[in-house]
Amino acid sequence: MEADIATQAVGLASNADFSIYSLFIRADIVVKSVIVILIASSIYSWAIIIEKIRMFKKINQSTEEFENKFWKSKSAETFYNNLPANVDDPMANIFKNSMEVMLKSRRSSNLDEKMSSMLEINIEEQMEKIDKSYTFLATVGSTAPFIGLFGTVWGIMNSFQSIAISRNTSLAIVAPGIAEALFATALGLLAAIPSVVAFNKFNNDSKKYSQKLENFSKRFLSII
Numbered sequence: 322m323e324a325d326i327a328t329q330a331v332g333l334a335s336n337a338d339f340s341i342y343s344l345f346i347r348a349d350i351v352v353k354s355v356i357v358i359l360i361a362s363s364i365y366s367w368a369i370i371i372e373k374i375r376m377f378k379k380i381n382q383s384t385e386e387f388e389n390k391f392w393k394s395k396s397a398e399t400f401y402n403n404l405p406a407n408v409d410d411p412m413a414n415i416f417k418n419s420m421e422v423m424l425k426s427r428r429s430s431n432l433d434e435k436m437s438s439m440l441e442i443n444i445e446e447q448m449e450k451i452d453k454s455y456t457f458l459a460t461v462g463s464t465a466p467f468i469g470l471f472g473t474v475w476g477i478m479n480s481f482q483s484i485a486i487s488r489n490t491s492l493a494i495v496a497p498g499i500a501e502a503l504f505a506t507a508l509g510l511l512a513a514i515p516s517v518v519a520f521n522k523f524n525n526d527s528k529k530y531s532q533k534l535e536n537f538s539k540r541f542l543s544i545i
Contacts, residue, residue, distance in 0.1 A: 348501045349479060355472030355505050362461045363512035369454045370519045376451070377526050383410040384530075388537065391416070397544065398424070411447035411530075412537055418443050419541070433542070440538040448531050455520060455527075462517035469509020476502025 348356065387410050394400035401420040408414055422439045480498030 348476070351475050352472050352479075352501055352505055355468055355475075356508060359465060359469060359472075359505070359508040359512050362465060363508070363515075366458060366461050366512060366516045366519070369458060370515065373454070373519070373523050377523070377530075379409075380411055380451070380530070384412045384533065387413045387416075397541070411451065412534060415440065415443040415447060415534060415538065416541065436542060440542065444531065444534050444538065447534065448527065451530065452527055455523065458516045458520040458523070462513050462520055465513035465516070466506075466509045469506045469512075472505025472509070473502040476505060 391397075391400055394403075397416075397420065401417065401424075404413065404417055408417060419436060419439050423436055426435055476498050480502070483498055
């Protein structure tokens with residue numbers, strides 16, 4: 322009898338398909354929902370990561386070029402008059418907006434206070450644009466493992482139900498359900514790990530860039 326059960330288990334295990342597609346098709350609606358959510362979160366996270374990598378590469382280069390041109394110019398007002406109408410660089414936008422305020426209020430008695438306040442506001446506005454979508458990366462990094470764990474627990478519960486219904490403890494009976502459960506955990510980690518690493522890196526890059534903007538603002542205030 323035991324030999325017959327063992328033979329049956331080996332036969333079922335050999336015929337079982339454990340490809341990703343088959344694991345998804347065999348899963349119930351709850352596990353399928355977990356898998357879809359994690360895959361969608363992972364894809365969107367990678368889209369954000371790629372976009373942020375390109376953005377930091379672009380602004381670091383454009384900011385360096387702007388600073389070199391600015392400090393080589395004869396005067397801030399001359400440099401401002403020669404700026405193009407549309408500029409994409411955050412530092413250039415801060416300088417442009419601040420110069421507009423200065424030229425309108427150059428006879429004001431509290432010009433230093435107005436300029437200092439304007440520079441702070443402009444830096445915050447530019448950093449808000451740069452820090453956009455960080456919350457999503459942080460959310461995926463912190464919640465994806467738990468979503469995957471939920472799918473794992475649900476899949477294991479289904480496996481135990483299969484054992485109870487079939488009254489067969491053969492590995493071939495419970496293996497598909499356990500595989501689906503572990504697949505959900507793997508997807509959760511796959512979505513979370515890149516998001517956490519990217520969030521930490523971009524957050525550090527943002528702090529460095531913010532410090533660069535603040536240093537420029539202080540030097541700019543000192544010359545006007």
